Amino acid sequence: MQTIYLDDVLARLRASLEQDDFAGAAAIIEELRPVDQADLFTELDEEDQVSLFSQLNPASSADLLEELEDEEAAELMAALPAAAAARIVAEMEPDEAVDMFGEMEPHQVQAVLSQLADPDEIRPLLLHPEDSAGGLMTVWILALRRRMTVAHALDAIREWQPEDKEIIQYLFVVDKEGKLCGVVSLFKLITSAPQQLVMDVMNPEVISVSVGTDQEECARIMSRYDLLTLPVVDEQGMLLGAITIDDVIDVLEEEATEDIQRFGGASPLDHSYLNTGVAEIARKRIGWLLMLFLTGTLTGTVMRLFEDELMAVVTLSIFIPLLIGTGGNAGSQTTSTIIRALAVGDLEWQDALKAFWHELRTGLILGAGMATVAYLRAVTWGTGVPVALTVALAIMAIVVWANSLGALLPLAAAKLRIDPTVVSGPAMSTLVDATGLFIYFTIARWILGL
Amino acid sequence: MQTIYLDDVLARLRASLEQDDFAGAAAIIEELRPVDQADLFTELDEEDQVSLFSQLNPASSADLLEELEDEEAAELMAALPAAAAARIVAEMEPDEAVDMFGEMEPHQVQAVLSQLADPDEIRPLLLHPEDSAGGLMTVWILALRRRMTVAHALDAIREWQPEDKEIIQYLFVVDKEGKLCGVVSLFKLITSAPQQLVMDVMNPEVISVSVGTDQEECARIMSRYDLLTLPVVDEQGMLLGAITIDDVIDVLEEEATEDIQRFGGASPLDHSYLNTGVAEIARKRIGWLLMLFLTGTLTGTVMRLFEDELMAVVTLSIFIPLLIGTGGNAGSQTTSTIIRALAVGDLEWQDALKAFWHELRTGLILGAGMATVAYLRAVTWGTGVPVALTVALAIMAIVVWANSLGALLPLAAAKLRIDPTVVSGPAMSTLVDATGLFIYFTIARWILGL
Numbered sequence: 032m033q034t035i036y037l038d039d040v041l042a043r044l045r046a047s048l049e050q051d052d053f054a055g056a057a058a059i060i061e062e063l064r065p066v067d068q069a070d071l072f073t074e075l076d077e078e079d080q081v082s083l084f085s086q087l088n089p090a091s092s093a094d095l096l097e098e099l100e101d102e103e104a105a106e107l108m109a110a111l112p113a114a115a116a117a118r119i120v121a122e123m124e125p126d127e128a129v130d131m132f133g134e135m136e137p138h139q140v141q142a143v144l145s146q147l148a149d150p151d152e153i154r155p156l157l158l159h160p161e162d163s164a165g166g167l168m169t170v171w172i173l174a175l176r177r178r179m180t181v182a183h184a185l186d187a188i189r190e191w192q193p194e195d196k197e198i199i200q201y202l203f204v205v206d207k208e209g210k211l212c213g214v215v216s217l218f219k220l221i222t223s224a225p226q227q228l229v230m231d232v233m234n235p236e237v238i239s240v241s242v243g244t245d246q247e248e249c250a251r252i253m254s255r256y257d258l259l260t261l262p263v264v265d266e267q268g269m270l271l272g273a274i275t276i277d278d279v280i281d282v283l284e285e286e287a288t289e290d291i292q293r294f295g296g297a298s299p300l301d302h303s304y305l306n307t308g309v310a311e312i313a314r315k316r317i318g319w320l321l322m323l324f325l326t327g328t329l330t331g332t333v334m335r336l337f338e339d340e341l342m343a344v345v346t347l348s349i350f351i352p353l354l355i356g357t358g359g360n361a362g363s364q365t366t367s368t369i370i371r372a373l374a375v376g377d378l379e380w381q382d383a384l385k386a387f388w389h390e391l392r393t394g395l396i397l398g399a400g401m402a403t404v405a406y407l408r409a410v411t412w413g414t415g416v417p418v419a420l421t422v423a424l425a426i427m428a429i430v431v432w433a434n435s436l437g438a439l440l441p442l443a444a445a446k447l448r449i450d451p452t453v454v455s456g457p458a459m460s461t462l463v464d465a466t467g468l469f470i471y472f473t474i475a476r477w478i479l480g481l
Numbered sequence: 482m483q484t485i486y487l488d489d490v491l492a493r494l495r496a497s498l499e500q501d502d503f504a505g506a507a508a509i510i511e512e513l514r515p516v517d518q519a520d521l522f523t524e525l526d527e528e529d530q531v532s533l534f535s536q537l538n539p540a541s542s543a544d545l546l547e548e549l550e551d552e553e554a555a556e557l558m559a560a561l562p563a564a565a566a567a568r569i570v571a572e573m574e575p576d577e578a579v580d581m582f583g584e585m586e587p588h589q590v591q592a593v594l595s596q597l598a599d600p601d602e603i604r605p606l607l608l609h610p611e612d613s614a615g616g617l618m619t620v621w622i623l624a625l626r627r628r629m630t631v632a633h634a635l636d637a638i639r640e641w642q643p644e645d646k647e648i649i650q651y652l653f654v655v656d657k658e659g660k661l662c663g664v665v666s667l668f669k670l671i672t673s674a675p676q677q678l679v680m681d682v683m684n685p686e687v688i689s690v691s692v693g694t695d696q697e698e699c700a701r702i703m704s705r706y707d708l709l710t711l712p713v714v715d716e717q718g719m720l721l722g723a724i725t726i727d728d729v730i731d732v733l734e735e736e737a738t739e740d741i742q743r744f745g746g747a748s749p750l751d752h753s754y755l756n757t758g759v760a761e762i763a764r765k766r767i768g769w770l771l772m773l774f775l776t777g778t779l780t781g782t783v784m785r786l787f788e789d790e791l792m793a794v795v796t797l798s799i800f801i802p803l804l805i806g807t808g809g810n811a812g813s814q815t816t817s818t819i820i821r822a823l824a825v826g827d828l829e830w831q832d833a834l835k836a837f838w839h840e841l842r843t844g845l846i847l848g849a850g851m852a853t854v855a856y857l858r859a860v861t862w863g864t865g866v867p868v869a870l871t872v873a874l875a876i877m878a879i880v881v882w883a884n885s886l887g888a889l890l891p892l893a894a895a896k897l898r899i900d901p902t903v904v905s906g907p908a909m910s911t912l913v914d915a916t917g918l919f920i921y922f923t924i925a926r927w928i929l930g931l
Binding site for chain 2: 351
């Protein structure tokens, strides 16, 4: 329904643009919510984008830029004179503006900053890495003093007229030196007696993060304690800004995207899929593909080691893809579960033994099941009982081995402070390929008496 | 730091329990934030849990139950008399209570409901599926009337004393019949003139969902439009309740977990990893493992089809695991990227051609790179030029094929309204195994003139 509605607006927008009615097109865009504006905007070709963008008022332009990808936003800004760009930046949330600056040329950023009326809103944010609390926070906050009365606090809030309304639900309280000492909700303020002091109605048990905290850690804290805003402090405990829940949802989504891409065996993309060039995508994948290939050559080594057995019983080779495929699948099932349990905090590396025991038993059940099926399949294919038995025993051993490896490797990575997603599905398959072959041929040698 | 602090509290808690000082233990627990309470609580053995739980006051018990897994919460409740259980349920958020009821025996639920002072808070929620807007919403909301003055609205809010403070940031406005017609923030109310009417300060453009909307759709809407609360209406547009952002973060995390587990080739677990029994984990995995095994037997069929070639040139078999492994890896890289792009809305099935073209070119680049490496590796292994050439050409073709398949299959699934994660990494590997072998032997037959 949403999409149909937007498709309709897009048709009207295109009609206006065809008649070079850019003011009309701007009016159509400005009626929409910012995220919908951005969706339609990216459907237009570049020329129309630039013409249309110059027709929007600074506040609408700012809303739109905040919703576009940083790279696209930077391109639009680069086409504007510095003074016009500065008028738009002044309306943007400082943290979003800084993210966009990250994609612009340094001399462009300097030009825009030099035109800003209040560059100190943004300049401090440029010092923090984009993926830290400092890079994520907004500095548009109103700090209350401990010894203010509730009535004064409400007056201050009424006068403040914040540009971002999200941040107002909880207000942070600082002492004389600017150190964070409490939090109070707007609701609490309006339900308290006007002459009470803020320090008597605030909650002094406020959770905060220091400015260098990794953004994923910030997201985990806010999600764990159901916080709408998270104050950011420096080493002395001075209040610097606050992170809002909408930014954190984006972080959580971004981290899940990176995890899934890594788990698929590729380095995560920096931008959305269709906005990433083919060369860049290939660059993100070739490293892993090569490393897995080189590890995969171990399979050749194992096969040459057992070349005599292969020559003697060519039937053995027919089951190779099936056996190592099943091992890779079992390993991939295990490692995906373990990696996610680590990511959401259900598991820590201290639980390694528990997880290993869990997977060992799961592997035994699955292995027994698969062995039965494999035996029956081999026999119905007309394979003799000795080879069928070899295949069944090998699949059992390989599944147990794959499950154990799939549990232990990500936990070992976590212990070594390596991202556990390096133990991706493809990495598991590749490891199980070579070791699985070794297991298979060893069992064959033993049962077939080769 | 967090963990160290909690470890310390756990030690104190255990000391109290050893001396059978349950009141002291309860006091230690009640000092903590609910989520930390739940973390420590699950570390205790069952007997201590029951003894300790009976010492907590109803409000603390309710907080704790809300943070525990539904299954654990249900077990604790089952040990209590219905009257005591009802006192706790009355303090719980209705949507959380209903989730817990889902894990209790029907006669236990009836017994608790019959003891509740206000069962109508909960009863309507029991009608909605757990994963719909109706199952996710809270009914603890305060609806304002359009023709109220701002002063009256603020009085109503002050009198209301909501049990859940999160919901108060935005207030929904209904008309005479109870139909949703606007939204207004608490901030807007306190900054408006007291004698103004609510309808003149509210925003009439309120986004809402109907009660049957899937929870993932609700989460996408709130994340897309940066909403803190999302009102839920029935078919007539009557306001029924609202979904809060904290519940939505849990939904997003849960969906990402399910996607990663499915992408690893297993059905998602219903509970956290260590709380899921081995038999249950095996049950969630065996179906896929078997299906992939049966699909994998196609590799045997292909190999038997080319048995003469295999007998003639045994060296060919040495490269089999390496070739199909690389194909599976390339396919897994592609499909993970495409699946995630679909999940976050960067791609739709309408973009199938674009994605295919993207991956075809990426596949050509990666395939050319891998072919060069494979050729060199084969030659340094002492393989003759014809077989080395066969391997190089085959790896090129297989990578291009795997990339194309990895792009098109999830998009086709999306078009058919099947969850694209069914095209998991293991599924890709298995499909590429059989087809990759066919490509390899066909090229071998052609180059080696077999």
